[in-house]
Amino acid sequence: MASLLEENKARGMLRTITPKKQQGSRIFIDGQEYINLSSNDYLGLGQDAALAKEFLDYSTGHVCPLSSSGSPLLTGAHESYAQAEEIMERLFSKKAVFFNSGFSANSGILAALGDKHTLIIADKLAHASMIDGILASKGRYLRYAHNDYEHLEELISKNHAEYESVIIVTEAIFSMDGDRCDLKRLVDLKKRYPNVYLYVDEAHSFTLFNENGAGLCVNSGLGDQVDFILTTFGKGLGSEGACILCNATARSYLINTARSLIFSTALSPFSFAHTVFMLNHMQKRNDLRKRLAGISTYIHKTLTESGFENLSDSQIIPLLTFENQASLEAAVFFRENGFYAMPIRHPTVPKGKARLRLSLSAALTDSEVEKLALTIRKFAQGF
Numbered sequence: 001m002a003s004l005l006e007e008n009k010a011r012g013m014l015r016t017i018t019p020k021k022q023q024g025s026r027i028f029i030d031g032q033e034y035i036n037l038s039s040n041d042y043l044g045l046g047q048d049a050a051l052a053k054e055f056l057d058y059s060t061g062h063v064c065p066l067s068s069s070g071s072p073l074l075t076g077a078h079e080s081y082a083q084a085e086e087i088m089e090r091l092f093s094k095k096a097v098f099f100n101s102g103f104s105a106n107s108g109i110l111a112a113l114g115d116k117h118t119l120i121i122a123d124k125l126a127h128a129s130m131i132d133g134i135l136a137s138k139g140r141y142l143r144y145a146h147n148d149y150e151h152l153e154e155l156i157s158k159n160h161a162e163y164e165s166v167i168i169v170t171e172a173i174f175s176m177d178g179d180r181c182d183l184k185r186l187v188d189l190k191k192r193y194p195n196v197y198l199y200v201d202e203a204h205s206f207t208l209f210n211e212n213g214a215g216l217c218v219n220s221g222l223g224d225q226v227d228f229i230l231t232t233f234g235k236g237l238g239s240e241g242a243c244i245l246c247n248a249t250a251r252s253y254l255i256n257t258a259r260s261l262i263f264s265t266a267l268s269p270f271s272f273a274h275t276v277f278m279l280n281h282m283q284k285r286n287d288l289r290k291r292l293a294g295i296s297t298y299i300h301k302t303l304t305e306s307g308f309e310n311l312s313d314s315q316i317i318p319l320l321t322f323e324n325q326a327s328l329e330a331a332v333f334f335r336e337n338g339f340y341a342m343p344i345r346h347p348t349v350p351k352g353k354a355r356l357r358l359s360l361s362a363a364l365t366d367s368e369v370e371k372l373a374l375t376i377r378k379f380a381q382g383f
Contacts, residue, residue, distance in 0.1 A: 044363025076266025
């Protein structure tokens with residue numbers, strides 16, 4: 001263990017945990033205040049103090065235990081659990097199953113789905129939680145080049161006849177590049193093969209699209225064509241936990257096979273009550289969705305005009321520095337200019353694709369957005 005830690009430290013890749021305080025669009029670290037570009041609180045709901053007080057005032061009049069004291073199969077399914085289930089099933093017209101986090105959901109679900117009769121084909125940039133689940137499964141897996149659907153179809157065409165099921169695995173919005181999958185092409189491809197299914201992770205798009213925030217699949221009019229939709233509650237929703245939306249048979253199968261569900265104590269009734277409160281609130285906040293879209297468009301324009309390659313078409317914007325050391329220097333530059341943004345380096349991203357990850361939020365004020373645009377332009381001059 002010690003040798004690995006020393007090696008990571010020498011290479012500038014040692015991970016550490018530092019306590020931080022978030023408040024609105026600001027983050028406080030080691031006594032310093034910065035504008036926060038590192039959070040996944042895309043609508044600003046998680047750090048909305050007035051909204052938190054409104055929930056606490058509501059919860060004061062309701063009995064909400066702080067522990068579920070067991071898995072969902074024991075004591076972990078309760079009144080607020082059922083309320084959250086009802087809302088999610090209404091939003092997606094699918095059956096819902098809850099997990100404690102997006103990571104435990106993806107890793108547990110894909111491990112359960114991937115039996116010896118199943119082939120899983122995942123996008124090359126699929127999240128680590130998906131890869132862990134695939135590797136833990138008993139099925140075979142392949143990877144297709146990122147968003148390369150000709151490559152994907154080639155793999156399906158060559159292999160689909162050998163398996164009972166083929167599952168395509170992708171993210172709706174990719175967590176590092178900020179680009180989107182082409183849902184229509186994926187659905188069209190799926191329809192050409194009777195044993196092909198589609199699994200879409202909406203961790204970074206749930207709450208941000210459609211009039212009610214249901215996400216990209218529903219917003220594209222393709223929700224009924226996607227077999228598995230994974231949503232998380234700790235990002236745009238500002239709560240915690242995760243949910244898979246699927247048909248009734250798949251729901252029952254996962255309840256009986258997903259080890260991260262069966263053998264984990266469920267989140268508390270208090271936590272689920274907060275999720276219910278936030279789900280109801282989120283659906284009404286199309287104003288925040290529009291604001292985030294406007295901020296994102298402006299920063300994309302600034303990035304392109306400043307001469308940077310722009311991979312993204314979402315609120316996640318990678319400012320590519322290419323080399324690991326350059327990403328660390330970029331993080332220092334942005335901190336000196338009042339922004340907290342994280343450098344992302346190999347092996348989290350491919351070698352030569354290091355970047356500063358700018359994670360935008362509707363909570364950013366107009367003056368903070370202008371300051372960010374100015375900082376990007378200043379950085380470009382010396383890059």
